[in-house]
Amino acid sequence: MTVSVREATAADVEAIRAVAEDAWYAALGGALDPAEIAGALETYYDPEVVTAGIESDAIAFYVASVDGAVCGFTSAERTWADEVELHTIYVHPDRWGEGIGSALLDRAETWARGEGVDRVACGVLAGNAVGIGFLEAVGFERGRATEAEIVGTTYEEYEYEYNLRAEAEA
Structure with a gap:
């Protein structure tokens, strides 16, 4: 299996939405009500919203594919002088554990290093055991608990951070 990661295009919108839907229900089905997941998907993954993210000069948006089929995506944005925020990183549940999330994260981190920042930060819902497990496995450190609004x-949400500078100094 060969994973390919490339910049997302408008042609990827429907595939991104499909991955998001399956990943949200699989990862958050026990933490959120199905109606809340449906509402979040309708709001956050509206085709116009996804297209705007892909076309934004401020947002790095990548898709991963295997055999030409999109099976994951990530998006990130420089939000502070020394920080990139990882907005999304999702892999289709049928492909979990195959290194696709790591390939996407590597690409986002490469972009972040190019931005000259010290760290990558993201928030993960406390009920998202899959997301928490992934971030902790790849070296992100949990910070404080905060709150996030979903529709x-x-x-409860946890802040996570990955120190790019410490990695470079090691």
Whole structure:
């Protein structure tokens, strides 16, 4: 199996939405009500919203594919002088454990290093055991607990950070 990671294009919007849907239900099905997941997907993965993210000069947006089929995606944005925020990183549940998330993260981190930042940060819902397990396995450190709103409902979220500078100094 060969994983290919490339910049996302408008032609990828439907595939990105399909991966998001399956990943959200698989990773968050026990933490969020199905109606909340449906509402979040409708809001956050509206075709116009996804297209705007892909076309934004401020957002790095990549897709991963195996045998030409999109099976994951990630997006990141420089939010502070010394920080890139990882907005999304999702892999289709049928492909979990195959290194696709790591390939996507590597590409996002390469982009972040090119931006000259010290760290990559992201937030993960406390009920997302899959996301938490992935980030901790690849070296992100959990910070403080905060709150995140998902279509009108507040949930506990953890802040995670990966220190790019420490990696470079090691």
